[in-house]
Amino acid sequence: MHIQQQTAERHTLAVIVDNEPGILARIAGLFTARGYNIESLTVSEITDDKAVSRITIVTSASPAVLEQIVAQLDRLVPVHKVRDLTAEGDHVERELALVKVRGIGDHRIEALRLAEVYRARVVDATISSFVFEVTGGIDKIDKFVTLMGEVGLIEVARTGIVAISRGKEAA
Amino acid sequence: MTEKSGADILIETLCDLGVEIVFGYPGGAVLPIYDAMFRSGRIKHILVRHEQAATHAAEGYARSTGKPGVVLVTSGPGATNAVTGITDALMDSIPMVVLTGQVPTGLIGTDAFQEADTVGITRHCSKHNYLVKDPARLAETVKEAFHIATSGRPGPVVVDIPKDVQVATARYVRTPATTTATVHKTYRPQIKADQALIEQAVDMLAAAERPILYTGGGIINAGPGASQMLRELARITGAPVTSTLMGLGALPASSPQWLGMLGMHGTYEANHAMNQADLVLCIGARFDDRVTGRLDAFSPNSRKVHIDIDRSSINKNVRVDLAIVADAGRALEDLVRVYKARRHPKPDLTDWWQRIETWRAVKSLGFPASAKEIMPQHAIRALWAATHHRNPIITTEVGQHQMWAAQHFDFESPNKWLTSGGLGTMGYGLPAAIGAQLGNPGALVIDIAGEASIQMNIQELGTATQYRLPVKIFILNNQYMGMVRQWQELTYSSRYSESYSDALPDFVRLGEAYGWKGIRIEGPDQLDGGIAEMLAYDGPVIVDCRVAQLTNCFPMIPSGAAHTDMLLYSSEVSGEMDDSAKALV
Secondary structure, eight states, X not given: OOOOOOOOEEEEEEXXXXXXXXXXXXXXXXXXXXXXXXXXEEEEEOSXXXXXXEEEEEEEEOHHHHHHHHHHHHTSTTEEEEEEHHHHOOEEEEEEEEEEEEOOTHHHHHHHHHXXXXXXXXXXXXXXXXXXXXEEOHHXXXXXXXXXXXXXXXXXXXXXXXXXXXXXXXX | OOEEEHHHHHHHHHHHTTOOEEEEOOOGGGHHHHHHXXXXXXXXXXXXXXXXXXXXXXXXXXXHHSSOEEEEEOSTHHHHHHHHHHHHHHHTTOOEEEEEEEOOGGGTTTTOTTOOOHHHHHTTTSXXXXXXXXGGGXXXXXXXXXXXXXXXSOOEEEEEEEHHHHHSEXXXXXXXXXXXXXXXXXXXXXXXXXXXXXXXXXXXXXXXXXXXXXXXXXXXXXXHHHHHHHHHHHHHHOOOEEEOGGGTTSSOTTSXXXXXXXXXXXXXXXXXXXXXXXXXXXXXXXXXXXXXOSGGGSSTTOEEEEEESXXXXXXXXXXXXXXXXXXXXXXXXXXXXXXXXXXXXXXXXXXXXXXXXXXXXXXXXXXXXXXXXXXXXXXXXHHHHHHGGGOOEEEEOSSHHHHHHHHHSOOOSTTOEEOOOSSOOTTOHHHHHXXXXXXXXXXXXXXXXXXXXXXXXXXXXXXXXXXXOOOEXXXXXXXXXXXXXXXXXXXXXXXXXXXXXXXXXXXXXXXHHTTOEEEEEOSHHHHHHHHHHHHHSSSOEEEEEEOOTTOOOOSBOOTTOOTTOOBOGGGOOOSBOOHHHHTOO
């Protein structure tokens, strides 16, 4: 007997929550307890009084499971609202990465050139290394990191996706 | 204004909320609360023998009275022992508030004596939980906990209270208990259905040729009024009604429209009617795997309407055509009102009922008679015959006896049937009976048990003795973990791995050791007399009823089979199943 996997699609969810102790464990634990995937998760306070946080979750699931994920998140007591940004239409997704590259000579020059193409900024430099800051969608950052692999990539730190809907309405 | 200690604030808040009974067990981290309770004298505390029993007793109390059950336990092992009951209450949507002691805030995270991460452990087995770090927040938090436990889809809420928070003082202002309900920031369950959806449901119901009402525990949770509305809806539509394990009693079993329970051990007529229906109206049930059987063969030709207070129950297992998020009682009321306002004539369901009668004629609950041994089904029927006029409250443990009780004990009203459905917790029945008896002092409360399950919380015999509770335990003793043995017979060529109940205690003398009356029933000729003796005794009685050892519970839909593939007594099979069947629960 073999266990079958269902086909999944990637969705970005915005979850507005009360900023109370344990909220992140509550959300993350819901995903593990029910067998849902988390590809990335970011969280930050979004109000002056620090009472409300916005969590952006990128998940992969079949359409039926996605409906469940939204419903399950929505019924948690501290959750204000849940929006499936991918399902609801056009939205902007951004991620920030810090990329450390080591090298001298041609590799160093090539790394700088590529950074320019990708509008990455140098935020730290030594005689033999750079740290680049680059923002963009997942694909852009993936490509930049791959290219840096050719010219002396040492380490990558990525924030995970934040996302917001286009247009004048709030999520 | 004088300040009060956190412990005193807690007790006052409980009193303000109308709490009369608390089930609990003291320990180091709750001593200030126990002292405050002692000094107040306003709350009746029931001392259980194990914290798990406190949670099941609270469930029994809640399920039989409609009021939330309240549990008070200490930190560490007190809290972890309560976890099974908390999970049970979550699965069966039972309103319960569990107050746990915690080590002082300064010691949290240091692996202190009797420290456990209670909020971490209970986060995913409770509806919500709190760690209270400030006595000034305690009253408000406890009120919110009761509101969340009892509203929307009910469930268990845990409030973890460090010992220093119980001792520290704060100002306490009494506020009406109801204010929290209206002001919660994020938690606002939808109670009333969208009117347009109700209209659509009525359209579908009126147009259906083969409708069936599939009802569940949500109707019981919605209060006795919801059961009345279900009866009215059944009357005006003439539709057949089936129910999950948790929903038994919402429609009287004596109603001609009652088809019996559906699902794995449901009746032939209920499962075939579900299979052949053109409209399934599901009210307060959740298309659980025990109910649906094989999903791709579940009610294949029907349109489905699902009324549930929990949006996440909708489209979880079965896709439905019309989803209505609402309280079951309010939605039923709206359905009845709209249906009547439109003056729909009662639909002509003659053909449908004729088909149902042919399924009924199979008499799927039939079982072979025996003059030598007591058939367990016969014992349940005899118990029903001797007690039903007293409208008893029945609790059960988990296993064959539970299914036989569900099949053969006919319930006429809600809140009389207390069983662990979702989690299937052996050891539920005795503490639940204790809780139910405390909530219903005059009622006849019987725990229908198996000889294996009863041993899981047997220590609670002492609790019933202490509080002079006249609960009855009726053990169907077949000397096997019967359901395990049955599955081993059906799936594993009768290799009875560890399912024999060896080294059983003498239940009669065990009961007597705790101050109970003990009765043994060994043959069919002793059955009615033994039951009469049990009922005549004005105190707790444990009955060891020896039943046929190898009887199987039928009808049965084997796991992963369709509703139409039922095993009946006449089709009894045994042997070995393939791996995909073995992997199913």
